[in-house]
Amino acid sequence: MTEPFVLRPMEEADILEVAAIEDVSALPQRSLEARKKDLSSERNRGVVLESGGLVVGLGSLWLAPDEAHVTSLAVSKEMRRRGHGRRLVWALVALAEFSGSAAITLECRASNGPAQKLYRGLGFEGVGERRHYYIDGEDATILTRKLGGAGVGG
Numbered sequence: 001m002t003e004p005f006v007l008r009p010m011e012e013a014d015i016l017e018v019a020a021i022e023d024v025s026a027l028p029q030r031s032l033e034a035r036k037k038d039l040s041s042e043r044n045r046g047v048v049l050e051s052g053g054l055v056v057g058l059g060s061l062w063l064a065p066d067e068a069h070v071t072s073l074a075v076s077k078e079m080r081r082r083g084h085g086r087r088l089v090w091a092l093v094a095l096a097e098f099s100g101s102a103a104i105t106l107e108c109r110a111s112n113g114p115a116q117k118l119y120r121g122l123g124f125e126g127v128g129e130r131r132h133y134y135i136d137g138e139d140a141t142i143l144t145r146k147l148g149g150a151g152v153g154g
């Protein structure tokens with residue numbers, strides 16, 4: 001029987017699995033201490049997608065006063081192209097909306113076609129770029145989606 005997929009809040013016990021998926025997805029790495037600090041912040045929102053006791057996807061947000069910022073999104077390589085990325089983005093949009101954010105925004109590598117297609121397909125629009133944003137010099141595309149809130153305050 002296929003194991004069900006469960007979406008739940010990210011916990012400290014998930015950190016190593018989350019870091020491993022981000023690492024193979026070529027996403028920026030942070031120290032375990034920085035990850036723990038983020039998880040304990042009231043401005044942080046993180047979710048993991050779990051199946052058979054294993055984390056297979058993750059998404060996280062930082063609630064800035066004016067908008068929610070997507071800080072990470074990844075699906076394990078063997079679980080891609082099954083709609084999990086889309087579900088994780090919807091979860092982040094819902095979390096941002098419930099938190100009263102006026103918009104949800106992220107930076108994405110200019111060359112990351114799959115992620116841009118995913119976000120644009122869910123109503124995000126390109127609003128600019130940050131030149132040489134990444135450590136290797138690549139530009140970032142800024143994508144945003146307006147939400148119903150008025151901002152979460154300082």
Ligand SMILES: CC(C)(COP(=O)(O)OP(=O)(O)OC[C@H]1O[C@@H](n2cnc3c(N)ncnc32)[C@H](O)[C@@H]1OP(=O)(O)O)[C@@H](O)C(=O)NCCC(=O)NCCS
Pocket residue numbers: 025027073074075076079080081082083084085086087106107108109112113114115117118119121
């Ligand atoms: C981006 C990522 C999260 C997508 O996860 P996923 O579970 O494969 O995505 P989904 O199956 O939900 O795909 C949703 C849509 O995104 C687009 N998409 C996703 N992967 C794609 C690919 N490799 N090529 C083209 N389009 C793609 C398609 O429009 C797809 O819809 P479709 O399957 O109906 O055509 C995944 O590829 C990943 O973890 N990449 C590495 C980390 C990363 O780039 N994170 C984003 C940083 S900004």
